[in-house]
Amino acid sequence: MTVTAERGPGWAPEPDPGDAGRRVTAAGRMLAVLDAFGPRHRSLTLSDIARRGGLSLSTAHRLVHELMAWGALERDGEGRYSVGLRLLELSALAPRGLGLREAAYPHLEDLHRATRGNVHLGVRDGTGVVYVEAIRARVRNPVNSRVGDRWPMHATGTGLVLLAHAEPEFQEQVLSSPLERFSPMTVIDPDELRRTLASIRQTGVAVARGQITVPDMVVAVPVLDAGGRVAAAVSVVVEATDERTRELAGVLTQASRAISRTLGPSPVTEL
Template sequence: MAGNAASAGVSVASRLLALLGAFDTEHKRLTLSDLSRRAGLTLPTTHRLVGELVAWGALARRADGEYEIGRRVWDLGLLAPVHTDLRLVAAPFLQDVYAATLATVHLAVRDGTQVLYLDRMSGRASVQILSNMGSRLPLHATGVGKVLLAHAPEDVQAEVLGNLTRITPYTITQPGRLMEELHRVRVEGYAQTAEEMGLGACSVAVPIRDRDKTVIASVGIVVASLHRDRARLIAALQVAASGISRSIEY
């Protein structure tokens, strides 16, 4: 009897996780039918479990009937020590960069083959972009992502290079060309994009290192153009990254 109860518990947990795993960057909002199909569950089971997830706060039901990830999942994610500590340490340095530029400033880490945005500061003068706190975007099409990809393990690089999706007409989708750019990132210490993730948005980013000089995160900025201010923006980011790294080491 105890074994059957344990199996049932695992089964229910697996189903709940399958429903949460149905969401990704390209599927941020799903209908009940979509959830049923993507999780591989029957509609009645999906309806029952989704109700429980909504009641707990893991999912939220929109006015149009679609579902999205609830705030409680994000709140739990923020409890992860590495993310919480990094955000707290980085916050004043991000604020300094934002105050000096009034442009969107990002703090990001690598999550598998995607870039995960831990923090973002922006204002009315900032360029409109796709990223938000907690969102995930492709490594190869973002400034912070290119920094993290350039310093990622070879197997991660190979996986990303084998699946270079085109997001805008300017997204780099040639593996050889991207490899050359990643080499430049490692040599010069910064990455840049020119409308590769969104039209009208360019970015520049630099690495954040821990006490062992391992790249653990990236800080970047998004502007309309890099033609005149690139050197100034890189310098501001490098000062911030250096400060964050020293604070982490301390």
């Protein structure tokens, strides 16, 4: 397997420290401390945090200690800080996060067992997709499938499905933003993407090859809430040499319907 994008879960643009000058409120400065952490910055010293958060050392020191007392941060024996378990506990309350995962899990497990591929459950957040569950095949590339990962919509199966069913203005907003290329096969041409989105709406299924890693293929379908709106998307990633596209679409659709039956009305309609 060729991993063409080593950035993996680190796609999300990490905050530009230059931005932090705009953090004028006290609450904003606290969020700047949390924003200092990212997939490539999981363990930071106090001065890392101050620099990345655009804060003075004394402000960073005070806020870090307040966040540590609360459980949002932890400190290791070498004085480096990392994200603490209070945030896992809080994030478990997110209706579109671990709550959705909870409803979907048995069906995702079935899907994983039936396909032996990587299985993702993704929801739209801002202009990206966040994985609320990721079950990995052991033999497969571990880079791209972690709970909490954020990816751009144009490059992932779940993202393409969510984008295809989003409001037209939102689609244009995404298509007119800079689209990153993760592999030589990542489609970044807006016209080609528009045709892809139309085809996804028509067939109900997204099929994409090598968008992030070559030679992978992803098949994805929407998950509807009780009101018939697209609440999430579910995908399976297999080797592109796998010729089971139709079969995969079938088992995905079954899983998606099973998940839908467990969902109430969409918990969040304002994004």
